[in-house]
Amino acid sequence: MEKSKGSIEAEISKALTQWEKSYLGRGSIAVKTNILRDMVIVTLNGILTPAEYALCKDKEGLLSIKMTRNSLVESGQEDLKQIIFSITDQEVTSFYTDISTQTGERVMVFKLSGDLEKKLSNG
Template identity: 55%
Template structure:
């Protein structure tokens, strides 16, 4: 029997959290995955450290922080691609990410080569 949408969302959230801890060195406070058509939209809360919040008070600090954090995610793309294939049996065609330096929330949008529930 194929896993349900909720089971896949929960499984992928757990995998992203594990990847954060192993690859980035720390995890978010919460992680939620939502599947929509050919995408997995992952919301991570509490990803910034107190020092990063302090750095983000200045425009140049915000820009540096966003670039550094996005570069870190991009450098881990091979692992993220493997997670998509293992969880959804789909190829990752594009990955989009942004982080709010005010709220400490990160969004990751994983775009697949086909809808998540296509046979």
């Protein structure tokens, strides 16, 4: 049976939460995944610790947290690409991520080799 867009989005959210817990040691509070054309856009909320928020009060601490958190995620990039491939059957051609030290939200964008949204709507 063909999976729906919503079920694939939910599966990606669940898999990335698991990855965060096993690779980074803790997961986000909420994860939302959206498939848009040839992209998978994942928003993760509540990923900073209270100590990290405290450090983010000055610019130096903020830049340090941003750099460290982004480096951690980038170092697991191959795992992330494999997770997306195993769920979507699409190759990840590029990966982008950033974190907001204001909201504690991370955004991940996986650019795919094909238009997954169109493929899903055509069934």
